[in-house]
Amino acid sequence: MKYIKNITIMLFLASFSYTQAQIEEGMVLIGGDSKLQITSAKSTRYSDIGKSDGGERKLIELSPQIAYLIKDYFALGLQVQYANLVSSEISTLIAMPFVRFYLGNTSTDVIPFVQGGIGPGYTKFADFITYDDVSGERLTTESIKASILSYKLNMGIAAFVSKSISFEMSISYQQTSGEFKYNPLNSKEIIDVFGLSVGLGILL
Helix, strand or coil: CHHHHHHHHHHHHHCCCCCCCCCCCCCEEEEEEEECCCCEEEEEEEECCEEEEEEEECEEEEEEEEEEEEECCEEEEEEEEEEEECCCCEEEEEEEEEEEEECCCCCCCEEEEEEEEEEEEEEEEEEEEEECCCCCCEEEEEEEEEEEEEEEEEEEEEEECCCCEEEEEEEEEEEEEEEECCCCCCCEEEEEEEEEEEEEEEEC
């Protein structure tokens, strides 16, 4: 919580910086974000034999991105996400095209934005398939990959500390679903993620 408090103070101070942001057609946005500790990730598996709840887990995620402003305040870009569900041996890699709208004008230095994207990827996890008949001890593990599709919506603020550099904070919801290659039970994994992100944006 101390980390979140420090970020909030930094954004508040940035709002008094009196710099005039530039969010104009033809500029390139480079940046990324990372999830904070309060992120909630929940996995659920559906199959012909029913539904199983994987519970809530901590999530580690890095999401670098690049975008091009095709109009003032409107950008198209690509975000690459790597995420790992802690203690679950599940990791994902996603390439997600996105759109971003800045809601406001450059007469202020704290500018709200909304962003949404959808894209393909793959997930990998360790599936335990062989056990000792007597002791029940796990003998063999197999790494299984599955194609996935993910969409993400987030909204937040960009606090500009100069004409081209901003600190960003946003809340987001993301759903990722995938089906397994060997799938006799028609299994489908769905991961829902709610989170708070912080990041840095640079306009060139």
